[in-house]
Amino acid sequence: MEATWAVRAHDLWFAYRGQEWVLKGLQLEVPRGAFLAIMGPSGAGKSTLLRLLAGLLRPQRGRIEVLGRPVADGRRPRAQVGYIPQQLGLVRNMAALENVLMGALGRLHGPAPYLGLFPRAEVSHALGLLEALGIGHKAREKAYRLSGGERQRVAIARALMQRPQVVLADELVSDLDLPRAAEVLSIMRRLGEAQGVTFVVNMHELPLVQDYADLVVVLRGGQITYQGAPRQVTWAELEGTPL
Amino acid sequence: MRWELVGRRDLLLWLVGAVLLSLSLQRLGFFDAERLGRGATNLVTFARDAVPPDLDILPLAGRALWETVQMAFAGTLLGFLLALPLAFLGSRVLSPLPLVLLSRLVVAVTRTVPALLWAVLFVIVVGLGPLAGTLGLALYTVGYLGKLYSELFDGVDPEVVEAMRGVGASRLHLARFVLWPESANAIISQVLFMLEYNVRASSILGFAGAGGIGFYVNIYLQSLEYTRLATLLLLILAVTLAMDVFSAWVRGRYLLSGR
Numbered sequence: 363m364e365a366t367w368a369v370r371a372h373d374l375w376f377a378y379r380g381q382e383w384v385l386k387g388l389q390l391e392v393p394r395g396a397f398l399a400i401m402g403p404s405g406a407g408k409s410t411l412l413r414l415l416a417g418l419l420r421p422q423r424g425r426i427e428v429l430g431r432p433v434a435d436g437r438r439p440r441a442q443v444g445y446i447p448q449q450l451g452l453v454r455n456m457a458a459l460e461n462v463l464m465g466a467l468g469r470l471h472g473p474a475p476y477l478g479l480f481p482r483a484e485v486s487h488a489l490g491l492l493e494a495l496g497i498g499h500k501a502r503e504k505a506y507r508l509s510g511g512e513r514q515r516v517a518i519a520r521a522l523m524q525r526p527q528v529v530l531a532d533e534l535v536s537d538l539d540l541p542r543a544a545e546v547l548s549i550m551r552r553l554g555e556a557q558g559v560t561f562v563v564n565m566h567e568l569p570l571v572q573d574y575a576d577l578v579v580v581l582r583g584g585q586i587t588y589q590g591a592p593r594q595v596t597w598a599e600l601e602g603t604p605l
Numbered sequence: 606m607r608w609e610l611v612g613r614r615d616l617l618l619w620l621v622g623a624v625l626l627s628l629s630l631q632r633l634g635f636f637d638a639e640r641l642g643r644g645a646t647n648l649v650t651f652a653r654d655a656v657p658p659d660l661d662i663l664p665l666a667g668r669a670l671w672e673t674v675q676m677a678f679a680g681t682l683l684g685f686l687l688a689l690p691l692a693f694l695g696s697r698v699l700s701p702l703p704l705v706l707l708s709r710l711v712v713a714v715t716r717t718v719p720a721l722l723w724a725v726l727f728v729i730v731v732g733l734g735p736l737a738g739t740l741g742l743a744l745y746t747v748g749y750l751g752k753l754y755s756e757l758f759d760g761v762d763p764e765v766v767e768a769m770r771g772v773g774a775s776r777l778h779l780a781r782f783v784l785w786p787e788s789a790n791a792i793i794s795q796v797l798f799m800l801e802y803n804v805r806a807s808s809i810l811g812f813a814g815a816g817g818i819g820f821y822v823n824i825y826l827q828s829l830e831y832t833r834l835a836t837l838l839l840l841i842l843a844v845t846l847a848m849d850v851f852s853a854w855v856r857g858r859y860l861l862s863g864r
Contacts, residue, residue, distance in 0.1 A: 418767060444771070451768025455786040464782060468773025476781050517768075524772055 367427070368394045368528050368560035369415055374424035376410060384410045386584040388424070392577070394527075397551060397561040399571040399592065402581035408564045409448060409532050411581065415562060416445040416530050429527055444521030446531040450513055454506040458497065458516045461505055462488040465523025484523075491519040495549055510537040511546070518550055522557070529554065531563045535570070543567065547574045568595065655835035662833050666821065670840050672735050673817035676810070677803040680739045684746020685796050688712075691747065692754030698766055698784065699758070699776050709755065716748025720806045724815035735816030742803050742810070753795050758784045797852035804848050808841050 369392040376385040384407045392398045400408050413419045415426060417433045426433040429442055444465070452461050466484045467475065474480070492498045495515040500508060505516065514534065521529050535543035551574060554561060565571050571578055572592045580588035580595065588595060610616065634640055694700050695708035718726075724741030731737050761784055769783050785792075811819025818837055825834040 416771065418771075445768065447764045447768050447771075449762070449764045451762075451764045451766075451771075453765055453769075453783055453786050455789060456782070460782075464769060464774065465772050467769075467775075467778050467782070476777070520768075520772065 366393060368392050368396070368429060369398075369562060370425075370427040371411075371415070372425045374411075374414065374421050374426065376407075376414060376419065376421045376424075378410075384584050385414070385421075388584070388586060390579065390586070390589075392560060392562060394560055395555075395558050396576045397554075397563070397574060398577045398579060399563055399565045399575035400579050400581060401565060401568075401571060401595070402587075406581040407584045408581055412445075412530050412532050412562065412564060416443065418445075442524075442527040444524045444526035444529040446517045446521050446529065446534060448532040450517040452505040452513055452516055452520075455504060457502050457504055458492060458508060458512070458519075459485070459488055459501040461516050462491060462519040462523050465520040468524065488519065488523055491522055491553070492516070494553060495519055495546070511542055514538065515546060518546065522550075522553055522559070525557065526559060527557075528560045528562070531561065533564050533566075536566060540567065540570065543570055544573065571595070651831060654829075655831040657832065658835040658839055659830075659832040660836060662821075662836055666818065666837055666840055669811075669818040669821055669837075670844060673807045673811075673819070674804060674844060676735050676738045676742060676817050677800060677807045680742025680807070681746055681796065681800045681803050683739070683743035684799070685750055687743065687747045688750035688754060689792075691751045692758060693780050693784070695751065695755035696758035696784065698761060698763075699779060705755075708751075712748055712751035712755070714748075715744050716752060718744070718748075720745035720803075721810060721813060724810045725813045728814050733814040733816075737813075738807060738810040738815030738817055741815060742807060745806070746799050746803065750795060750799060754788070754792065757788045757791050761787045794856060797855060801845070801848045801852055805841075805845055 369390065371388055371390040374385050374388040374390075375383060377383045388407075388411065390411075400411065402408050410419065414421055415428065415433070417426075417428075453464070456464075460478075463475075463480050463484060466480065466488070470480070470484070489498060489501055492501050492515070495518060497508075497512050497515050500512055505513060508516065514537065518531075518534070521531070535546055538546060547570060550561070553559075563575075565575075572595070575592045578588065578590065578592045578595050579586055630636065691708050691712055694704055695712060697705055700708070720741050722741075723744045724738050727737035727740045731740065765783055765787065766779060769779055774782065807817050807819070808822065809819045811817045811821065812823045814820065818841065822834065822837050825831070825837065
């Protein structure tokens with residue numbers, strides 16, 4: 363039976379050093395197909411939580427399930443989970459299109475990709491994603507030549523190229539001004555809805571969260587202080603959270 | 606003006622360095638004015654005896670020089686092709702620790718032996734001639750490029766590696782799609798540097814019977830035929846300068862515009 367929850371975390375404890383807990387007994391449940399925004403001040407543990415969900419860190423205590431399967435020993439169901447790190451993790455010396463095609467590596471076999479040969483259908487899909495994100499004309503441009511906003515779109519396209527069921531994104535639109543961030547989020551949501559993708563995204567901007575997220579989690583001192591609908595989140599709730 | 610000592614450790618390091626340098630120079634005879642003066646006179650005599658260069662040997666020297674350049678190219682390329690997989694194995698980004706240590710040990714051993722000594726060993730193994738020199742240069746190249754490349758790969762942005770692991774990339778994928786493109790500029794730059802170095806190094810491998818122009822350098826040096834020696838040295842200088850120009854052109858054309 364397919365799990366109702368895309369992501370579940372139970373009694374999650376994590377410390378980088380000794381007993382300096384970054385997360386303290388955190389509970390989280392994200393329904394399939396939802397867009398969850400994680401908010402909170404710097405140092406609240408937002409990025410750590412995402413890295414744990416992505417299987418890049420191992421909790422000292424607690425359990426994480428993604429798509430009904432436990433994330434254990436730093437492993438996760440790779441192909442179905444896209445992860446966009448804070449600095450995006452693009453290969454600077456590769457073209458935007460090549461970077462997006464990296465999202466297909468998990469399902470491509472044989473030596474062809476090593477020679478730069480990718481199935482035409484995959485190339486068309488990658489170009490379609492870049493087009494949908496408004497940077498089709500930059501497909502052949504090397505990543506280091508792209509602006510911050512363009513790079514973010516390439517990272518989103520790469521994650522969607524995986525055909526994931528869950529996308530985890532760290533500070534995805536923090537470098538963009540509000541109108542551009544809204545544009546990127548709206549495209550991402552549209553593309554994601556078509557594929558039934560669940561999003562878990564760290565964000566700072568309350569207006570954007572209220573417009574685009576289905577659920578909000580506010581994290582403070584390693585604990586969840588608010589969990590619910592975005593419209594009910596107030597600045598008071600986020601007190602201390604930088605804009 | 607009043608001064609205050611802030612970097613106490615820096616000053617101490619400078620002092621220790623200066624003392625060690627002075628002691629070494631003194632021991633090596635650098636402060637022996639009479640000996641240095643005699644050396645300067647000998648240098649003038651040598652320069653006078655070497656002029657004008659004997660151009661009659663140009664056809665012979667040209668052939669030997671061409672062999673030297675071929676040795677350098679082949680040795681560098683062969684060394685590069687061996688160094689690259691060793692560096693991938695020696696990178697902590699890709700390989701488990703035992704493999705990293707093993708690969709680094711192999712590379713360190715090859716680096717410990719100088720090119721000339723490798724050439725001597727290969728003369729024993731494959732006989733006199735340029736094959737021994739080429740193999741010697743190749744192994745020396747493996748030692749240097751293997752170390753430089755594995756350190757280069759370790760320095761690749763971990764977030765890029767993390768992101769690519771996230772899309773399901775295998776180790777081979779990481780080598781081809783992250784480490785190679787992210788390091789390509791430095792890889793090519795270092796191959797060019799090694800080529801320059803090998804052109805110079807291959808000029809003396811002939812001393813050991815390992816082919817190239819060094820064979821004739823040795824002969825003319827021992828028979829005191831300085832005008833002929835001067836011709837060879839000028840040719841080596843010309844090739845070295847040409848290599849400098851070539852690698853500067855490649856760097857400017859393909860590498861500097863790359864970032």
